[in-house]
């Protein structure tokens with residue numbers, strides 16, 4: 001199976017590296033120092049589940065002239081979505097599945113407008129990973145709980161093939177016949193906790209165990225659920241209990257990729273997370289005052 005990683009940073013590097021280690025044919029699209037390091041020294045993954053060292057990988061900055069992919073794993077940050085969506089055009093054929101693990105809910109629409117809903121498999125992952133230095137990916141914690149599905153809910157043979165391959169690679173991936181509520185549920189939680197961990201600089205667990213701050217998180221989540229509702233997506237009410245359980249028991253050091261980026265001095269993707277809640281709320285006539293504060297407060301740090 002031929003897999004292309006569009007955006008071989010923390011998340012794409014982790015998935016691509018483990019898939020390559022498991023024997024898949026993987027091509028990494030990357031750029032800058034990280035691309036150079038991968039081309040000269042390969043890719044390393046540091047993980048509690050076992051380190052991986054690939055001494056040589058196929059890494060490029062432009063896929064023009066390369067073979068069509070069975071799957072593209074789409075893992076660029078929100079601000080890079082449109083450019084990356086065009087960059088992959090040469091390797092997207094009529095049967096290529098584009099699996100989007102981005103946080104945010106606008107990336108899949110951009111991909112579907114360009115390649116059709118039949119090409120796009122939305123996904124949600126709880127794996128946490130980052131580039132530690134060029135050519136080296138750090139998998140934070142041991143988790144990789146991931147759900148992916150066809151846009152129309154079909155349990156297709158390509159979806160099953162992808163799930164089988166990723167399980168073989170040691171990733172905890174499952175297929176879903178109703179992926180849209182899954183990605184919105186993750187978005188409800190991520191929009192809230194990426195903003196709060198970034199603004200407070202605190203780990204998830206401190207937020208989850210401070211009643212006043214947890215209440216603020218719940219109020220922010222309720223705004224995103226109202227936006228989902230206006231888009232015709234029902235987010236299960238159980239999400240509040242599930243999130244409380246998660247954030248009160250998560251590893252005490254856990255933040256979010258956005259808070260980690262902020263701490264590392266990188267531009268953050270708040271425009272496509274809380275900024276998206278703010279914009280969609282305005283379009284749909286749903287008030288989102290807390291997410292609007294998040295968006296405006298984080299704007300100076302946005303990509």
Ligand SMILES: NC(=O)C1=CN([C@@H]2O[C@H](COP(=O)(O)OP(=O)(O)OC[C@H]3O[C@@H](n4cnc5c(N)ncnc54)[C@H](OP(=O)(O)O)[C@@H]3O)[C@@H](O)[C@H]2O)C=CC1
Nearest residue numbers: 007008009010011030031075076080102103127128129257
């Ligand atoms: N990291 C995580 O644990 C998780 C991340 N996510 C989501 O996944 C997405 C990716 O996140 P993450 O892995 O942290 O991001 P990273 O910044 O670590 O990785 C993205 C990579 O894509 C590269 N890139 C962007 N555009 C191009 C391009 N046109 N050509 C070549 N390379 C390109 C970036 O290069 P450069 O650095 O030069 O910009 C970067 O190396 C985000 O939406 C995030 O919210 C979801 C779950 C977990």
Ligand SMILES: CC(C)(CO)C(=O)C(=O)O
Nearest residue numbers: 125126127128256257258
């Ligand atoms: C891994 C997880 C769920 C943590 O919030 C995430 O999506 C991120 O930080 O980007």
